[in-house]
Amino acid sequence: MHIRGRLKVLLLAAALAGGCIAQSTRGSVAVDASAGQKPTTPAAAETPMPNRPDSLKFAVLGDFGTGSRGQLQMAAEMARVHERFPFEFVITVGDNLYGSERAQDFTQKFEIPYKPLLDRGVKFYATLGNHDSRDQTHYKLFNMEGKPYYTMKPSKQNVKFVALETTYLVPEQLKWAEQELEGSREDWKIAYFHHPPYSSGNRHGSDATIRSPLEPMFVKHNVSVVFTGHDHFYERVRPQQGIVYFVVGAGGQLRSGNIMRASALTAKGFDTDYSFLIAEISGDEMFFNAIARSGAVVDSGVITRRK
Amino acid sequence: MPPIFVTLAALVLAAACHTGRARGPSADSPAAARPEANSAADTEALAGFVTQLKGYAELHNKLEKMLPPVPNETTPEVMDKHQRALAQLLEQNRKQAKRGDLFTPAGERAIRRILDEVFSGPDGAQFKSTIMDENPSTVKLAINGRHSDDVPLSTMPAQLLARLPRLPEELEYRFIGPRLILLDAHSHTVADYIENILPQ
Numbered sequence: 001m002h003i004r005g006r007l008k009v010l011l012l013a014a015a016l017a018g019g020c021i022a023q024s025t026r027g028s029v030a031v032d033a034s035a036g037q038k039p040t041t042p043a044a045a046e047t048p049m050p051n052r053p054d055s056l057k058f059a060v061l062g063d064f065g066t067g068s069r070g071q072l073q074m075a076a077e078m079a080r081v082h083e084r085f086p087f088e089f090v091i092t093v094g095d096n097l098y099g100s101e102r103a104q105d106f107t108q109k110f111e112i113p114y115k116p117l118l119d120r121g122v123k124f125y126a127t128l129g130n131h132d133s134r135d136q137t138h139y140k141l142f143n144m145e146g147k148p149y150y151t152m153k154p155s156k157q158n159v160k161f162v163a164l165e166t167t168y169l170v171p172e173q174l175k176w177a178e179q180e181l182e183g184s185r186e187d188w189k190i191a192y193f194h195h196p197p198y199s200s201g202n203r204h205g206s207d208a209t210i211r212s213p214l215e216p217m218f219v220k221h222n223v224s225v226v227f228t229g230h231d232h233f234y235e236r237v238r239p240q241q242g243i244v245y246f247v248v249g250a251g252g253q254l255r256s257g258n259i260m261r262a263s264a265l266t267a268k269g270f271d272t273d274y275s276f277l278i279a280e281i282s283g284d285e286m287f288f289n290a291i292a293r294s295g296a297v298v299d300s301g302v303i304t305r306r307k
Numbered sequence: 308m309p310p311i312f313v314t315l316a317a318l319v320l321a322a323a324c325h326t327g328r329a330r331g332p333s334a335d336s337p338a339a340a341r342p343e344a345n346s347a348a349d350t351e352a353l354a355g356f357v358t359q360l361k362g363y364a365e366l367h368n369k370l371e372k373m374l375p376p377v378p379n380e381t382t383p384e385v386m387d388k389h390q391r392a393l394a395q396l397l398e399q400n401r402k403q404a405k406r407g408d409l410f411t412p413a414g415e416r417a418i419r420r421i422l423d424e425v426f427s428g429p430d431g432a433q434f435k436s437t438i439m440d441e442n443p444s445t446v447k448l449a450i451n452g453r454h455s456d457d458v459p460l461s462t463m464p465a466q467l468l469a470r471l472p473r474l475p476e477e478l479e480y481r482f483i484g485p486r487l488i489l490l491d492a493h494s495h496t497v498a499d500y501i502e503n504i505l506p507q
Contacts, residue, residue: 146377
């Protein structure tokens with residue numbers, strides 16, 4: 001368990017101000033350094049996080065493929081952030097395309113919105129949501145290589161990403177995931193998929209049928225962070241059995257006011273605008289900022305990996 | 308036989324008959340046709356279902372081989388063209404297909420019993436809630452018909468999939484409303500379905 005000194009100061013200041021939420025459980029800590037309910041400075045106006053040259057930088061995006069103006073604006077903000085924080089890739093937590101999936105849909109709902117990022121060589125590693133056809137696994141720009149579930153190991157830092165397909169958790173997939181995690185020697189194990197095992201969404205909320213087979217596996221094999229979507233807002237869940245769960249489901253869809261205010265799960269929630277998340281892994285720490293369409297940083301903090 | 312023994316025997320017989328009626332389902336109740344799941348009859352029925360699935364998979368693969376293969380990394384044009392061409396071939400080669408061809412009547416009964424067990428268990432309500440999440444009930448279904456692009460794929464709980472017979476790679480179990488469908492995942496079409504299988 002470890003809280004960094006700089007954040008301790010912020011934590012103390014925020015606690016004094018009565019606006020801070022901090023949670024810790026065995027093996028993992030997440031600290032809300034934004035320390036307030038209101039969004040803070042536009043992300044593009046500053047260089048976010050440590051932004052170290054040798055760190056692993058990535059973004060998380062979910063529930064985005066609508067082709068709507070909101071998605072385009074959110075995508076434009078992602079491109080602006082990328083100018084100052086050059087994330088190498090984006091992991092998607094599903095619902096990559098809503099509605100029909102003809103060629104023009106891929107163009108309008110994905111290739112046009114994220115063209116600035118794609119042109120700069122940013123790769124997308126997708127997972128499937130309940131709105132996604134299995135065919136998407138063959139789409140070159142989603143880098144799934146025909147597989148609905150797969151692992152990905154970036155060249156920087158010692159991290160393994162495990163991408164799962166939670167609309168169809170067949171026994172083979174669970175067995176595969178267990179083997180992948182068991183055999184992993186990476187410092188960081190990060191899982192990402194569509195359905196949230198924990199969420200304070202009034203519309204969907206925590207999915208116990210997903211949690212039941214996956215959580216014991218994550219706990220056993222030291223998964224540190226889980227990224228999900230499905231509920232159309234941003235939420236950082238209080239650590240559960242040492243694991244930090246995020247809901248990042250407002251990349252192009254928004255369910256305004258959908259986070260249940262009385263939820264005991266919420267460490268930080270944001271449900272009044274579109275959002276995505278950037279993360280930076282450096283050694284044993286993962287820094288993160290959740291960023292709204294306006295560019296406001298709506299949550300930030302640092303997670304120490306489980307050991 | 309002494310009269311006392313005759314009377315006792317009659318009482319025991321009457322009690323046994325009464326007990327039988329009280330415990331057993333009436334002939335017209337839904338439970339009447341539901342012996343224990345995983346009985347030998349169900350095992351045989353599910354084996355029949357699996358045989359039908361194999362036949363479907365063979366046809367599917369034969370037809371799919373007539374089309375250019377889809378690379379692991381390709382364009383939406385190639386994916387869409389392949390999906391619709393395969394759907395067309397399946398329709399042409401399954402013109403006579405009707406509901407119940409794959410979910411054979413005996414297989415359907417066995418699957419209903421499995422689902423009854425799953426949904427009447429302690430997590431049954433949660434499973435149903437997961438399945439019915441964003442799952443419209445009013446969609447029309449047709450054998451070989453396209454799974455509507457506007458209808459999300461239902462989420463299938465791992466615990467339910469673990470109980471159902473394993474499908475060939477080409478097919479998936481999904482729900483559309485209260486109906487369990489066999490979805491051809493490559494053509495995005497409905498291969499067969501069972502009506503009203505989710506408990507109310």
